Amino acid sequence: MRVISLCPSNTEIMEFLGLTDLLVGVDDFSDWPESIKSLPRLGPDLSINLDLVEQLKPDLVLASLSVPGMEKNIEGLKARKIPYIVLNPQSLADIENDLVTTANALNMPERSKEAANRFRSRLENIKQKGASAGWSPKLYWEWWPKPVFTPGSVNWLSEVSEAAGGENVFKDVELASLQTDWDDVKSRNPDYICVAWVGVRRQKVKKELIINRPGWEELDAVKNDRILILEEELYCRPSPRLLDGLEKLHRLLHD
Template sequence: MRIVSICPSNTELLDALGLFDQVVGVDDYSDWPAEKVKDLPKLGPDLNINMERLQELQPDLVIASLSVPGMEKNVDRLQELNIPYLVLNPKTIDDIYGDIRTLGAACGVPERAQQLVAELQSKVERIQEKARSIKQAAPKLYWEWWPRPIFTPANANWLTPISDLAGGINLFGDKPGDSYTAEHEEVIERAPDYMFAVWCGVHADKVKTTMITEREGYTAIPAVQNGRVYVLEEGLYCRPSQRLFQGLEELVDLLDPERS
């Protein structure tokens, strides 16, 4: 097969399924695995895919994902051009398992897909055992996807169950939908125990914790007072692929009360 991925998380899933030798093109934001994507044709930003260039690659299947808001425009265009495509739309951990099976079946590797799901499920079980002591304290976790305006994950996003599996609580997990636009006053009032900057599309080395801690009124927040404001690699938390489970493992280590 000739496969094109127009979303970073899908590119990562294709690698996990051992299908990367069939990938002939990706979107500009697909940056992992770095050594494999660097020489592939780039088709533009995920929300502005060059469809003419995509057609030239003669794909048998294009993998899209509605986890990227606005991806619907690309899907409509693929349909108009009669290009075979598959759309994933994960919101929960179980959805990611389901997407792996769906992708594996579509690409002819259902056994590998089932094996990958089993491996990830086993990892989650080990992590949950490790997170027992964290769950007793149930720390409140504030995730920041974007600073101006503040975008943070709401109930129908994988970071809510990820927070729970790690023993914590997503600060805005009670809000409906995928994401929530919060006000600074709400963040202060909810008093998170940890704050995580995972700005979508921004590398961690471009973000400083002071961009959060120095905001007006934030010195009243327990996370700021206790030095628990972190900049994390957004690729481990903002993409619904197997790397999210690596992020979960690192999150548990970060929340471990025995951590020095």
Template sequence: MRVISICPSNTELLDYLGKVDTLIAVDDFSDYPERVKRLPKVGPDLSIDVDKIAGMEPDLVLASLSVPGMEKNIEALDKRRIPYIILNPNSLEEIANDLETTGIAIGEKSLGKQKASEFKNETASFKAGTDSSYRPSLYWEWWPKPVFTPGKENWLSEISELAGARNVFESEAGASVQTTWEEVRSRNPDHICLVWVGIQEQKMRPELVKKRPGWKELDAVRQNRIHVLPESLFCRPSPRLLIGLERLNKMLAKE
């Protein structure tokens, strides 16, 4: 198989399957595992060079609709009759399903089923440690202005629960919620988790968060519980979320 991934989470899913060697190219943002950095690049996820993909004659493209605007990639693939599948999971269960779907698409049905089962078992192993009645509230910030945060139907609500906590916006329907600084302030989270999509940790400035109107009174700010976390471990719907979960567990255990 000659496969091209045009979304980082798809690349990481293929890695979990142990099939990175089938990749002949990836999008500009795919950076894990390390060896994919040496592969040819076909552009950023919202501006994929489909002509370049066509010239490579792939057997399969792993496409995505995880970000608004990716629809044009699908249209371009259709126009050039390039074979593809679309992966767009919002939950841990859907990530497991995508492992099976990808396994079938690359001719490895039994492998896909096996790895999906492994992922589910890994996820289930965390549930045993969430018996505590106290559940600290977490505010996950995907983007600061306009403010976007995960809602109920999102893997970060599940990750929060598996860590013995709760997403302060888990009451809101949808995978992604647009809100305001004032609304966040009214919910008074115990922890603020900054995971700005596409932004590296060193470029984020938590000191600016403290200057937002009324935020000095937040429990998270008063207790200095503003956490800058790697977006690659929390914002990509791939099996690497379990690594993020382990990190979140350790972070909360220190409090």
């Protein structure tokens, strides 16, 4: 089988399945695992070069709707009669289901069961630890600083927060992502500030940019130096690597 992935989360699903050796091309933003870095690059996930996709003669393309604007990739695949499936996970359960969907599309049903069981087992293990933690800190997740974008209740980071033994301070807003402002965040007074700016490497985010916001010196998170600069690749992509992020978050909150 010759497989192409059109976004990082799909590539990471292939790795969790142990099937990256089937990949013959990936989008420009796929950066994990190391073994895929030598593969042909097909453009950014919103502007895939479908001529290159067609030239690689894939048996299956893993398309996605995880970012608005990806629809045109799917329309192009359909027009060219290139075989594809579409993944659009919004929750941890969706990610588990996508492991099954992908493996079954590759005619590997046994691989799908093993991967789904492994995913569920790791998740349940952390949930049990989180449930027995001594406190449930309030977490403010920042996807982007200005304007402020943060996840609401209909997002995997609310699930990740709860599984780690905390809670998303914006869990009362029934959206996957919402735009708000620094005053709103301040009024919710989180115990932790969790910074994972989409598309920005952790090393480029400076804590001073967070601390020096007007009035934020009054926040419990700032007073207690509970500002977590986190890897966006472990928290902002709907892939099985969220489990790595979840396990790390639990350690940071409770160890």
